[in-house]
Amino acid sequence: MFWKNKSNLLLTLSVIFAGLLISINWFLYQKIKSASSIVLEAEQNITSLEKKRRELASAISDIKAAENQIIAIQNIYLNENTFVNIVKLLEGLALKSGNAFKAESASLPTAGKEPASIIFTVEGRFANVYNFITLLDNVPYAGLINDMSVASKADGTKSTGILTARINYLIFSFKPK
Amino acid sequence: MTLLALQYEKNIRKEKILRLISGFFIILNVALLFGLVFMTPSYFLLVLSKGDIVRRLDASRASFEQKNFKTADDDIKNVNFLVSGYESDQDKRKEFAPILNKFASVSRPEIKISYLNLRKTDGGAFSLLVQGKASLREAFLTYLENLKSLPETESVVSPINNLLKDNDLDFSLEIKLKKATYSYVLEK
Numbered sequence: 001m002f003w004k005n006k007s008n009l010l011l012t013l014s015v016i017f018a019g020l021l022i023s024i025n026w027f028l029y030q031k032i033k034s035a036s037s038i039v040l041e042a043e044q045n046i047t048s049l050e051k052k053r054r055e056l057a058s059a060i061s062d063i064k065a066a067e068n069q070i071i072a073i074q075n076i077y078l079n080e081n082t083f084v085n086i087v088k089l090l091e092g093l094a095l096k097s098g099n100a101f102k103a104e105s106a107s108l109p110t111a112g113k114e115p116a117s118i119i120f121t122v123e124g125r126f127a128n129v130y131n132f133i134t135l136l137d138n139v140p141y142a143g144l145i146n147d148m149s150v151a152s153k154a155d156g157t158k159s160t161g162i163l164t165a166r167i168n169y170l171i172f173s174f175k176p177k
Numbered sequence: 178m179t180l181l182a183l184q185y186e187k188n189i190r191k192e193k194i195l196r197l198i199s200g201f202f203i204i205l206n207v208a209l210l211f212g213l214v215f216m217t218p219s220y221f222l223l224v225l226s227k228g229d230i231v232r233r234l235d236a237s238r239a240s241f242e243q244k245n246f247k248t249a250d251d252d253i254k255n256v257n258f259l260v261s262g263y264e265s266d267q268d269k270r271k272e273f274a275p276i277l278n279k280f281a282s283v284s285r286p287e288i289k290i291s292y293l294n295l296r297k298t299d300g301g302a303f304s305l306l307v308q309g310k311a312s313l314r315e316a317f318l319t320y321l322e323n324l325k326s327l328p329e330t331e332s333v334v335s336p337i338n339n340l341l342k343d344n345d346l347d348f349s350l351e352i353k354l355k356k357a358t359y360s361y362v363l364e365k
Contacts, residue, residue, distance in 0.1 A: 014202030021209035
């Protein structure tokens with residue numbers, strides 16, 4: 001009786017067909033969503049790889065272009081084998097500024113970021129000692145006078161006008177081997 | 178006013194409602210069919226492009242690995258470490274000659290300095306111990322004021338013993354330097 005009525009049949013078929021279509025659409029939507037997320041992720045990865053590749057290539061070319069500066073910076077750092085370079089440099093500065101030079105002792109760190117230090121004396125007139133300190137301030141190695149005592153060199157009770165400066169110089173540009 | 182019997186009137190209303198609901202479902206089905214028609218090509222398009230994009234990704238990864246970018250990454254890190262260390266070390270350096278020049282420039286002919294000592298104090302700041310002889314007390318006091326007025330000076334400690342004599346007085350004073358002028362901090 002129910003199925004003989006055309007309206008009932010049409011309604012039932014419409015409902016069944018709608019249910020079927022909703023299921024197919026939902027299934028397709030999920031598939032599209034999943035595929036689209038995979039594609040999106042892959043595209044993001046490609047973009048990020050490309051960006052990283054470009055950045056690295058640019059950084060490599062920058063490093064190559066700055067090779068001389070990098071070598072110069074590396075050479076500024078002293079170690080146990082090259083520490084004598086600063087002693088020679090100080091001797092040269094003392095000679096240039098008209099002072100007598102005598103290295104007394106040196107302390108080299110074995111590890112960590114502790115600075116190295118060298119204790120030395122320079123002898124000369126005030127202007128010569130001052131010139132030496134000016135030259136010392138401008139050495140390529142990063143350093144600083146940590147302790148300095150300046151006294152006039154006496155010849156008996158008579159002042160000679162010669163000063164003795166005992167300097168403890170810290171060197172930050174030191175990397176233990 | 179209707180001429181139909183009550184029973185037929187009910188049947189006709191029921192039939193109308195059934196047809197209305199059926200109409201709604203038919204429209205819904207048409208809309209769903211449209212959705213299906215539009216979604217199907219985009220699904221196949223995505224499925225086809227997915228394989229292509231995944232292949233491109235694999236190719237990019239392989240190219241990235243081949244070009245030894247990993248070692249380049251280490252090289253860059255080493256250079257950055259070297260440069261930052263260099264900058265940090267250079268920041269620590271301080272010049273002492275300009276400070277010495279400033280203190281010498283405020284001296285007077287009546288003042289004879291016999292001993293200077295630059296040393297680091299407990300607080301990390303530096304101080305300059307100055308010993309000498311002044312021919313006149315007034316000259317020494319002027320020298321003291323000049324020292325105090327220098328921008329590099331934090332304070333000047335001058336014991337009262339320095340002022341006991343009117344002339345030919347031996348003095349000893351300590352000039353504390355400002356931290357910004359001359360100091361350093363070691364990295365731990």
